[in-house]
Amino acid sequence: MALKVLFVFFAALVVAGGLFAITRRNMIHALLAVVFTFINIAAIYLLTQAYFLAVVQIVIYAGAIMVLFLFVLMFLNLRTFEQQRQTHTKQRWGAAILAVAVLAEFIFVLAGITFTSAKGGLTPEAIAAQGGQTRVFSDALFNQMLLPFEIASVVLLVAMIGAIILVKKEKAASLTLHEWGEGADSPESTVEEEV
Numbered sequence: 001m002a003l004k005v006l007f008v009f010f011a012a013l014v015v016a017g018g019l020f021a022i023t024r025r026n027m028i029h030a031l032l033a034v035v036f037t038f039i040n041i042a043a044i045y046l047l048t049q050a051y052f053l054a055v056v057q058i059v060i061y062a063g064a065i066m067v068l069f070l071f072v073l074m075f076l077n078l079r080t081f082e083q084q085r086q087t088h089t090k091q092r093w094g095a096a097i098l099a100v101a102v103l104a105e106f107i108f109v110l111a112g113i114t115f116t117s118a119k120g121g122l123t124p125e126a127i128a129a130q131g132g133q134t135r136v137f138s139d140a141l142f143n144q145m146l147l148p149f150e151i152a153s154v155v156l157l158v159a160m161i162g163a164i165i166l167v168k169k170e171k172a173a174s175l176t177l178h179e180w181g182e183g184a185d186s187p188e189s190t191v192e193e194e195v
Contacts, residue, residue, distance in 0.1 A: 007047055013040040027073055031066060038062040049124075052134045072163055 017037030024030040038061045045054035130136050141149060 003047055007044060010040045010043045010047070013037075014044070031069055031073070034069075035062050035066055038066075050133065052137055068160070072160075 014037050017033050017040060021030045021033035021037060024033065038057060042054045042057040042062070045051075045057060127133055127136050130139075
């Protein structure tokens, strides 16, 4: 009974952290909410005795991925980003339609799942006989799912390189140099902008 109460508690914290992350205008606050969400997901993994996934969740997602997001945020000019209008009416309607479509797909997939662990599938005894959770997980990831795993890593790499290229183009386009004639004094505001 206590495990169910803790599961519901951490699940509610995950949902609250996710909602907080997508409703903040300040990017740093949103990133902190995402870290909070990842830590609560790791707590759910601990409750379900998926210790390897809990450690991976903390080390990779709450650690490495958040550092990557922070580096991307450092490349961006957040002051101009927060002042700009972020969405338009057409984008909001498109996002609402896509959200309903993804929810319908999720419900359709979840309704078709048959849970076989209680019927002799991956029971704790079967996992222990195969060498433990880490061995079963790594075997499934690197033998059966190797191609999707590699494709996902390449897609993430391409997205990161594309973001860096876009930011560099924006900075290069906004950079203007003033040429001064011989003996001409420059205004103080222009000197501050160039420095």
